[in-house]
Amino acid sequence: MRRADRLFQLLVELGRNRVRTARQLGERLGVSERTIYRDIADLAAQGTPIEGAAGIGYSLRAGFQVPPLMFDREELQALALGAAWVSGYADDALGSAADRVLAKIDAVLPQRLRPQLKTDGLAVLSFSHDASSRQHLATARAASQEQRKLLARYRDQEGAVTERLLWPLGLFYWGRTWTLAAWCELRGDYRSFRIDRFEQLQSHHQSMPNSPQINLRGFLDRVERCASH
Numbered sequence: 001m002r003r004a005d006r007l008f009q010l011l012v013e014l015g016r017n018r019v020r021t022a023r024q025l026g027e028r029l030g031v032s033e034r035t036i037y038r039d040i041a042d043l044a045a046q047g048t049p050i051e052g053a054a055g056i057g058y059s060l061r062a063g064f065q066v067p068p069l070m071f072d073r074e075e076l077q078a079l080a081l082g083a084a085w086v087s088g089y090a091d092d093a094l095g096s097a098a099d100r101v102l103a104k105i106d107a108v109l110p111q112r113l114r115p116q117l118k119t120d121g122l123a124v125l126s127f128s129h130d131a132s133s134r135q136h137l138a139t140a141r142a143a144s145q146e147q148r149k150l151l152a153r154y155r156d157q158e159g160a161v162t163e164r165l166l167w168p169l170g171l172f173y174w175g176r177t178w179t180l181a182a183w184c185e186l187r188g189d190y191r192s193f194r195i196d197r198f199e200q201l202q203s204h205h206q207s208m209p210n211s212p213q214i215n216l217r218g219f220l221d222r223v224e225r226c227a228s229h
Contacts, residue, residue: 006031010039014050015064019057071109076116079105081124088126089173091138133178136201137171140180144168147208150182153200154193161199162186167208169216171195181219190219 006029013020013028020028022036029036040058044050052058071079079102086098106117143150150166167183169190178195 007039007043010036010043011048011060014058014060019052019059021057022054025058071105071113071116073116076105076109076113077122080117081122084124084126088124089178091134091141093138094141130196133196133198136195136198137178139201139203140168140171140195143203144170146203149204149206149208151200151202151204152193152198155197155199157197165204165206166191166193167214169219181216183214183219190222 009029010025013025022033022040025036026033037054040050049061049064050058051061083098083102087095090098102117106114109117140150148168150168152164152166153161154164155161163186165185166180167185168180169183170181172179172181172192180193180195182191182193183189184191
């Protein structure tokens with residue numbers, strides 16, 4: 001890492017609103033404590049309002065703003081590709097948010113860097129979900145964030161349709177489709193549901209109970225156990 005990049009990253013770490021020791025900062029940046037002490041002294045000499053002392057820890061004075069982020073070519077292309085993926089495969093609200101992120105970045109980039117937001121030769125080929133799947137994805141995402149149950153009408157791979165009350169635990173994209181990780185009250189167990197197989201999906205008036213036994217970690221543990229057998 002170039003020294004200029006390291007100093008900027010040190011500013012970012014110091015601005016995280018908590019006191020960090022030189023040892024912690026050194027481990028984070030991959031340098032020695034001695035290098036951190038030297039860098040902090042250099043930043044302070046340049047007028048950066050760093051508070052703290054050796055053996056106690058350091059932080060930036062409250063209210064100090066870290067300079068705007070700058071990006072290299074690969075970082076800009078990574079942002080653009082990520083935004084293109086979200087626009088193509090997430091729900092409409094997240095897709096619009098991704099477009100706004102790129103617009104905000106484009107607005108503050110120097111003119112010479114703006115062409116780097118164009119991903120010539122790199123593309124996300126979007127085989128768009130139908131409108132109902134996108135809406136079901138948005139409904140599941142909102143319910144998961146709000147900790148509300150979902151009332152679902154689901155068609156399995158054999159074509160059988162059942163009505164279920166689900167506790168949404170998380171959403172996963174597997175390369176071809178989104179799946180909802182959930183606790184199913186009908187089965188009394190963890191289940192995963194393909195978003196494109198929901199015939200109906202709506203938020204329920206009941207909130208999810210705060211259960212230490214039923215959560216995303218429990219679902220993932222179940223998946224790991226099944227994969228190991």
